[in-house]
């Protein structure tokens with residue numbers, strides 16, 4: 029069994045009887061048990077659930093009732109509620125929370141026959157860029173275990189990169205799917221805000237949070253996304269119209285034919301992003317390929333780029349401070365022992381339950397929302413958000429897609445940035461603007477530096493995931509960056 033096989037390949041193997049879903053699940057579970065002590069990509073493996081689901085999937089396949097993901101194993105970021113399986117958000121606060129319901133993303137995937145292998149590690153409540161903020165310990169980058177996998181979906185990225193799962197869900201508020209995908213050499217799609225239901229996805233910053241996928245290829249991501257994207261009456265912010273392209277894809281076991289790009293693509297290169305980049309050789313190579321396919325490349329300007337990080341940290345912090353107020357030890361979350369008063373109960377439960385970065389966000393967010401400061405911070409940040417969105421809308425009058433870096437460099441060493449939160453926040457310079465604008469964006473492996481993967485980021489207009497996926501697919505038919513994988517995993521199996 030090839031631990032690095034794409035799910036489109038696994039689909040054929042299941043349909044041809046080459047292996048059963050049960051064998052597939054057992055293979056990934058056993059590999060994960062072996063590798064997890066080094067990688068720490070999983071917080072929990074859900075072995076019993078996986079084997080029961082795999083048996084049910086095998087029965088569906090035998091009855092000729094299999095859909096595209098029936099019997100396909102995957103990992104869920106541990107921020108998606110899973111009924112009967114702990115959902116911790118990598119926080120002590122929720123270390124013993126077992127949800128009574130499934131997130132819509134989980135429910136739809138399992139309904140389609142996908143097999144849940146386990147819950148992937150993350151930065152606590154998805155706050156971070158290195159996966160070092162987890163109550164369950166840092167995640168290691170499978171390419172070099174002394175380095176971070178990125179964050180906050182670091183566990184999802186690392187499990188896929190190490191061949192501990194063929195594909196995984198993730199969430200992205202300011203870069204949390206794209207940056208770890210780039211650091212771990214996998215693909216990661218953050219869909220348009222509203223494309224994917226947030227029901228049962230534990231809230232960090234509700235106006236920004238969006239569920240998505242980390243996988244080996246654009247084709248795999250398209251296949252999975254189609255199963256769970258679309259309107260959901262349980263989430264008022266999910267877009268009420270479904271997309272005919274995704275609807276068609278939902279039935280297709282091989283997404284190949286849905287991924288043919290249309291001709292004459294106009295690609296924009298944002299000059300403010302490239303100005304911040306020391307080394308752009310990998311993006312030059314990618315640009316040349318797009319040109320060879322008849323795309324036109326032009327420089328575009330996104331003039332408010334430098335204001336994105338400060339605006340994001342005001343907005344995301346403010347929303348986090350209100351969202352996380354529910355963890356008070358009474359309604360939700362860790363409760364301290366022997367409280368002497370209600371005040372003591374609240375105070376100690378929250379002090380013990382949250383880690384340092386989460387506390388920092390709650391404090392700064394509460395400050396930004398407090399009387400007298402609201403206009404100076406929150407309102408101002410919302411205005412900047414609008415300017416950033418307008419920058420993109422103007423650029424998309426003359427181009428169809430933007431090509432940019434995903435991150436300022438390759439994966440950095442563990443502990444390098446932990447002492448300097450602002451330096452950590454700078455990591456998201458290229459991913460936050462698209463998040464503030466609610467745009468779909470994708471990171472695709474496109475080079476290697478010092479044996480570590482590099483990614484390029486593609487950004488499209490609202491609801492144009494098709495452009496991203498089709499052009500990434502074209503790129504992956506001409507290159508093999510996405511098929512490379514770390515040797516550590518091989519040595520350890």
Ligand code: GLN
Pocket residue numbers: 154155156157179180199200201202203204205232344456
């Ligand atoms: N790194 C950013 C933060 O810490 C983004 C996180 C995310 O997208 N969830 O907020």
